[in-house]
Every structure is written in C-alpha cells, then in structure tokens.
Amino acid sequence: NAGVMQNPRHLVRRRGQEARLRCSPMKGHSHVYWYRQLPEEGLKFMVYLQKENIIDESGMPKERFSAEFPKEGPSILRIQQVVRGDSAAYFCASSPDRPSLCRAFFGQGTRLTVV
C-alpha cells in the first residue's frame, strides 16, 4: 500500500505564475488535508476536503488559493499569481473514512520556491 504521494517534490515558479500541487491519498482514504510550513515554522492547516467536497477551508487565504479533490484523480492545491511569500513547503495528509478513529498519514511535501 503506497503512502501519500505528493508531486512535484520541488517546484520553482516566477512571480505571477501559477503553481499546481498534487496529492494522491493512500488507497482507501477519502479525506485529504493540506498544510503549509513556512521557513522555521510549524505546519499550519489550510483546507480539509473529502471527495468532491470542501469541508473546511478556514485556513486558506481568501485570494489566489484554491483546492479540489475530484471524484477521480488526485487532490490539487492551486496557487494563482504566486508571490515570494508563497514560498514554503506544502504538505498533504490523508485519513480513512472514519477519521475519528485513525491518524492522518503525511506525504513528503512539495517545496515551492517563488523567484
């Protein structure tokens, strides 16, 4: 059973470009969480999704950021018109259908660098 897969591992974008980060949850997991880790800081919750639904996006910036988890395929975190402050490591975690019983499993993260 493969773990949570994130790609790319490293992504470089120029200011103003779009960044698309992908997360494939573990097999059988239908809950996905995105976190952002700024340099020298802890992980901060961004958004919680289930298949085709955004459950909690209270940690998402109001502009330029969006997330989806379609019925088929990976979850996508999309950042439009990136700025230098978006440079960070973005982690995805997934959990099974009964999240209250189990822990979340993390991917290895995508390091976004905006130049």
Add this chain to the structure above:
Amino acid sequence: AQTVTQSQPEMSVQEAETVTLSCTYDTSESDYYLFWYKQPPSRQMILVIRQEAYKQQNATENRFSVNFQKAAKSFSLKISDSQLGDAAMYFCAYRSVTSGSRLTFGEGTQLTVNP
C-alpha cells in the same frame, strides 16, 4: 480556538542520555488527541507517539514516552537512550475529536544529538 505552544526552539542531548521536550496547549474541549511528530531533514512527517485525552495512562513507544498532565494542559515527550537518528525537528500537535483529522501544530523544537 485551540493553540499549541512549544517553548523550546532548540534542545540538545548527549547520545545515550535522556531529554524531555515540552508542549502546552489550550482548549475548552474535554476529549481530544495529542501527538508528537518528528521531521528529519528529509521533511517527512513521522508520527512518534499519540495520546488520547480520556486515557489517564501515559503513552509509551519503545524509547519514547509522554507525560500527559490534562489539568495543566501539558504534554511533554521524553526520549530515553538518545540516538543520533533522533536528531530532528519535533512538533507537538492537537486534534479535536470533532474536526476530523485536522491537526494544530506547535512551532517545533529542533533536537540535536551530540555523539
């Protein structure tokens, strides 16, 4: 809102000795989960140990144990017989039973193990 505080940005320990990492949290809930995660230079988030708030017994995983003081809202991690491979950033995290698997992280403690 829940908050998690790690007051030690850096700690060091001699190989084979014991070190304790501190964590305090703030919540109005009576039932929740607490975790310690390890993040080595590879950036992978690795679960070290978890504690259910309704359990009075402190969790133990081999050389890792916690001191959970619910009334004081304290959750420290003790690493016994420290090994070079224990060197990493350690994050304390809180999870409400009502928020799926969403985690609130502390700012982290960088642990150095000296040979």
